[in-house]
Amino acid sequence: EADIYQTPRYLVIGTGKKITLECSQTMGHDKMYWYQQDPGMELHLIHYSYGVNSTEKGDLSSESTVSRIRTEHFPLTLESARPSHTSQYLCATSFAGAYEQYFGPGTRLTVT
């Protein structure tokens, strides 16, 4: 089972601020994902990475960007936060060749 950490867990920030949501994992999984989930709604994939220096956009258009410089870290950045970015952001990982995704505890973001 993967150990996945997300920080911060909760964040309230004003419009226009730059924020970075951190996701780290200790299992050496190659694949990492970012999902966006509004309360009570389905998950939407916004970014994924299959390894270091690999990043792709998901099926939901997002103004955020990601980087994968190290296997264990997959930070998500919003250059200028807006109220429409208010949501829960979930990070997930999976091992190459495996099928199951393991989810972190999530970051609940509120942009005022």
Add this chain to the structure above:
Amino acid sequence: ELKVEQNPLFLSMQEGKNYTIYCNYSTTSDRLYWYRQDPGKSLESLFVLLSNGAVKQEGRLMASLDTKARLSTLHITAAVHDLSATYFCAVDLFYGGSQGNLIFGKGTKLSVKP
């Protein structure tokens, strides 16, 4: 475009009753996943179904997969309050590949009442 549809979206049931949640998907895939999410929490993996006819059981929950019908079911037997949660099914985006990108259904919010 792969679509994943769950029904019902809301389910209120009494303790001790049985019920089934359905997950239909629109294109060929041979891998389906069930997750549980408690309010305000993250997702917990319940079942990974990797082939046609796969059946897995854990406690009062049993999941099955029919790839020909593009249908998975999550059957609840003798429900208890602790099963109250939102249940998501998810399907692999690419058939036969190993990309591992998942498309999620909208989730079924289950409430088990005494």
